[in-house]
Amino acid sequence: MTDGPLPITLLGGYLGAGKTTLVNHLLRHADGQRLAVVVNDFGDLPIDADLIEAAGDDLLTLAGGCVCCTVGDDLGDTLRALAARAPRPDQVLIETSGVALPGALAGTLSLMRDVALAAVVVLVDAETATARADDPYLGDTICRQIRQADLIVLTKPDLAGPAGMDRTRTLIAALHPAAMVIEAAEGRVPPALILGPRPRSGEDAPAPATPGHDSLLFRPARPLDARTLARGLADPALGVLRAKGVFLDEAGAPRLVQAVGARVRLSAPPQGARAGIVVIGRQGGLDPAGLAALFGVHGR
Amino acid sequence: MSDITIFQARKILTMIPNRPVATHVAVRDGRILGAGALEDLAGWGAYTLDDRFADKVLMPGFVEGHAHTMEGASWRRVYCGWFDRMDPDGTVWPGLKSVEAVLDRLRAAEAALPDADTPLAGWQFDPLYMPGAVFTRHELDSVSRTRPIAVMHASGHIIVANSAALDQAGLLREGIEHQSFPLGDDGLPTGILLGPEARIAIAPHVGYGDMLADNAESDLRAFARLCVRTGTTTITDLAAQLPEAGVASMARVTQMDDWPVRLVPFRTFLGLKPEALIAEVQRLKEQSNDKLRLGGIKIHVDGSIQGFTARLRWPGYFNGAPNGLWYIAPEHLAEILERALAARVPVHLHTNGDQATQLVLETLETALQKHPGPDHRFTLQHCQLADAAQLRQAARLGMCVNLFANHIYYWGEQHYAQTVGPERARRMNACRTALDSGVPLAIHCDAPVTPLGPLFTAWCAVNRLSSEGRVLGPEECITVDEALRAITLGAAHTLHLDGELGSIETGKRADFAVLEDDPTAVAPETLKDVGVWGTILGGVAFQAGRV
Numbered sequence: 001m002t003d004g005p006l007p008i009t010l011l012g013g014y015l016g017a018g019k020t021t022l023v024n025h026l027l028r029h030a031d032g033q034r035l036a037v038v039v040n041d042f043g044d045l046p047i048d049a050d051l052i053e054a055a056g057d058d059l060l061t062l063a064g065g066c067v068c069c070t071v072g073d074d075l076g077d078t079l080r081a082l083a084a085r086a087p088r089p090d091q092v093l094i095e096t097s098g099v100a101l102p103g104a105l106a107g108t109l110s111l112m113r114d115v116a117l118a119a120v121v122v123l124v125d126a127e128t129a130t131a132r133a134d135d136p137y138l139g140d141t142i143c144r145q146i147r148q149a150d151l152i153v154l155t156k157p158d159l160a161g162p163a164g165m166d167r168t169r170t171l172i173a174a175l176h177p178a179a180m181v182i183e184a185a186e187g188r189v190p191p192a193l194i195l196g197p198r199p200r201s202g203e204d205a206p207a208p209a210t211p212g213h214d215s216l217l218f219r220p221a222r223p224l225d226a227r228t229l230a231r232g233l234a235d236p237a238l239g240v241l242r243a244k245g246v247f248l249d250e251a252g253a254p255r256l257v258q259a260v261g262a263r264v265r266l267s268a269p270p271q272g273a274r275a276g277i278v279v280i281g282r283q284g285g286l287d288p289a290g291l292a293a294l295f296g297v298h299g300r
Numbered sequence: 301m302s303d304i305t306i307f308q309a310r311k312i313l314t315m316i317p318n319r320p321v322a323t324h325v326a327v328r329d330g331r332i333l334g335a336g337a338l339e340d341l342a343g344w345g346a347y348t349l350d351d352r353f354a355d356k357v358l359m360p361g362f363v364e365g366h367a368h369t370m371e372g373a374s375w376r377r378v379y380c381g382w383f384d385r386m387d388p389d390g391t392v393w394p395g396l397k398s399v400e401a402v403l404d405r406l407r408a409a410e411a412a413l414p415d416a417d418t419p420l421a422g423w424q425f426d427p428l429y430m431p432g433a434v435f436t437r438h439e440l441d442s443v444s445r446t447r448p449i450a451v452m453h454a455s456g457h458i459i460v461a462n463s464a465a466l467d468q469a470g471l472l473r474e475g476i477e478h479q480s481f482p483l484g485d486d487g488l489p490t491g492i493l494l495g496p497e498a499r500i501a502i503a504p505h506v507g508y509g510d511m512l513a514d515n516a517e518s519d520l521r522a523f524a525r526l527c528v529r530t531g532t533t534t535i536t537d538l539a540a541q542l543p544e545a546g547v548a549s550m551a552r553v554t555q556m557d558d559w560p561v562r563l564v565p566f567r568t569f570l571g572l573k574p575e576a577l578i579a580e581v582q583r584l585k586e587q588s589n590d591k592l593r594l595g596g597i598k599i600h601v602d603g604s605i606q607g608f609t610a611r612l613r614w615p616g617y618f619n620g621a622p623n624g625l626w627y628i629a630p631e632h633l634a635e636i637l638e639r640a641l642a643a644r645v646p647v648h649l650h651t652n653g654d655q656a657t658q659l660v661l662e663t664l665e666t667a668l669q670k671h672p673g674p675d676h677r678f679t680l681q682h683c684q685l686a687d688a689a690q691l692r693q694a695a696r697l698g699m700c701v702n703l704f705a706n707h708i709y710y711w712g713e714q715h716y717a718q719t720v721g722p723e724r725a726r727r728m729n730a731c732r733t734a735l736d737s738g739v740p741l742a743i744h745c746d747a748p749v750t751p752l753g754p755l756f757t758a759w760c761a762v763n764r765l766s767s768e769g770r771v772l773g774p775e776e777c778i779t780v781d782e783a784l785r786a787i788t789l790g791a792a793h794t795l796h797l798d799g800e801l802g803s804i805e806t807g808k809r810a811d812f813a814v815l816e817d818d819p820t821a822v823a824p825e826t827l828k829d830v831g832v833w834g835t836i837l838g839g840v841a842f843q844a845g846r847v
Contacts, residue, residue: 014629015632074500097629099626101625107479110477110478111471111498137630138630
């Protein structure tokens with residue numbers, strides 16, 4: 001495989017949490033990335049009609065080289081079929097069913113060859129989350145979803161109101177103190193936070209900063225110890241929401257690192273990828289000096 | 301040559317109160333003209349007397365309301381179970397009581413394979429009965445180091461793979477950190493793969509692929525041979541994916557004259573939105589024939605008790621395991637139920653845990669207020685932990701229950717000691733309470749989870765014996781007559797077929813189980829040992845071993 005493992009992002013959360021809205025937002029702002037969306041089987045057609053270019057038996061062809069399919073009998077088959085497409089999707093988004101535990105699916109993916117989990121994103125409907133958490137049928141499922149998230153997107157802040165947002169944040173803090181939590185109204189989340197930043201080839205500047213966020217590019221000149229790097233990126237003091245890029249490990253081998261909040265994953269990089277790591281944080285929230293020290297360079 | 305056949309038998313159990321016992325049954329055009337003494341039937345006109353069964357006992361053909369045609373395909377694999385089990389050809393594979401015995405049987409099967417690459421798969425291995433048994437890739441490597449081999453546990457939740465299979469799947473490496481993949485001292489997977497996600501990883505490499513959707517004629521025929529051997533004339537496939545090719549295969553095979561069983565496949569709710577799901581099963585229904593009845597929906601609401609994935613109400617699992625998993629969201633469930641009631645499409649719902657049962661009861665009650673759906677007969681399948689209040693509510697709502705009586709024998713000890721504890725184990729699959737509550741009752745085997753055999757299932761409900769001989773809740777035992785009704789009219793009722801099947805009376809299909817003995821005359825403890833000659837389907841006899 002010259003492209004490295006197929007990156008996968010899981011989108012979890014109960015029915016009505018806004019997964020579909022977020023998916024459409026990401027498709028509209030894919031910015032040249034070929035996204036493959038795998039949706040579960042319940043609910044209305046998940047893709048806005050104007051994004052659909054052609055509908056096949058098993059697959060919707062979408063604007064910008066993106067595709068959408070429903071998960072078949074076997075997720076492995078679905079992913080193998082997507083990986084075999086030419087050109088291959090840059091990223092797969094799996095929208096899980098409302099009662100699915102994303103941790104279980106993440107476990108499944110960890111066993112498959114040629115795929116790499118990038119992030120577990122769980123959407124939490126701020127209007128209903130605290131009531132749902134008390135629901136005798138659903139409470140433990142909702143709470144487990146929150147605990148299994150790398151990144152939590154709080155949706156419907158307008159409907160929840162400040163008091164509702166506070167209640168929901170308190171709930172999340174109690175369940176998953178280390179979770180990275182961002183807010184989104186109507187699915188408007190900077191795509192780079194969900195899909196990970198993209199170092200652009202041939203440029204030394206990272207992608208334009210997303211509104212309300214800062215983005216820094218580091219090009220480590222020397223090999224880095226993978227464990228030290230992983231621990232550093234997960235340190236809340238540095239303010240990293242997401243990081244992604246390629247570095248050389250102590251053995252001199254190129255490694256792809258992805259950080260989502262406190263979760264850091266390492267995998268094989270695409271062939272020929274140039275060393276360079278993009279870091280995203282809240283506006284004014286990154287610690288450039290600390291990051292530069294971590295990477296052994298000066299940030300830009 | 302007359303078109304009336306009168307079958308003579310030692311005894312005919314009709315299951316109807318106004319003439320419970322007869323000696324003759326007259327059949328024309330595959331249907332029953334009547335049962336009684338010969339002189340009662342002679343008035344229908346010229347007949348041929350068929351006295352082949354003059355020393356046999358006839359009953360209504362058994363109706364198995366919860367099984368899977370996959371049982372047929374399962375026998376492509378090597379049987380590795382603890383209990384003796386009969387294959388479709390009548391060979392009884394002795395239960396294997398040690399790891400070495402399992403390995404020996406695998407070695408014999410391996411040696412018989414024609415080439416070096418074909419994967420070898422085993423099924424129904426049950427280490428729960430072999431305390432201290434070690435069964436990992438190393439043991440399987442002693443069968444072959446080069447051929448991929450995997451053995452499925454009886455629970456269906458654990459699969460053990462050898463090194464060659466792991467290697468092919470890319471899993472024989474360091475750095476795997478996953479709760480489904482216990483590691484050995486060498487840092488490599490032990491080959492024991494826990495849970496469905498692990499199965500997905502290994503299945504393509506060991507021939508454990510799409511067995512649910514296959515419906516190849518050879519597998520269907522293997523399944524049918526087991527039906528004939530067990531006196532079963534109507535059986536469900538619950539649930540099936542029912543892809544076009546699978547349905548076409550079933551439609552073709554079931555219309556053959558020598559096809560010996562009525563098949564009732566229910567489509568799984570997965571893969572289609574509720575509106576499309578209803579339309580799909582209505583479309584499927586059009587492809588039905590006399591021996592293939594399509595048009596129902598099966599919903600999985602939760603997982604299994606022994607796998608700790610069933611949803612339990614307070615106080616949960618006896619051993620403290622966290623509550624199980626929902627396989628459908630409540631809103632999704634509600635929408636399917638409402639649409640199905642409105643469209644008069646039957647729905648059967650897998651609920652093992654009592655919380656899953658409760659969700660269905662509450663959701664259906666609400667749905668019924670919007671769409672009254674008279675005589676809907678939505679059926680709680682398994683429904684193993686339902687208490688008396690839930691069974692009463694099920695009856696009030698017009699539901700049926702199909703209880704998993706075989707579980708008492710096969711997993712009763714585990715339920716007693718680990719999953720739900722003594723008290724709830726004693727009232728699991730509460731057949732007595734169900735009947736007393738007035739809820740229509742069927743009992744089932746869920747083949748291939750446990751072996752097909754309605755008389756065995758009836759024996760379980762009558763005796764409630766665990767495999768270790770413990771009587772689990774004698775208060776929930778039912779009588780032989782009640783159990784025989786459950787495996788005939790009871791199951792037919794859950795399928796809306798009780799007007800057509802399930803008893804021997806005028807107008808019904810001439811579907812009979814042909815038995816060597818009278819199940820109402822033998823000691824109830826020996827009900828499971830009553831011999832089965834075969835079946836009669838639509839007036840055509842099928843002898844076990846000759847189909």
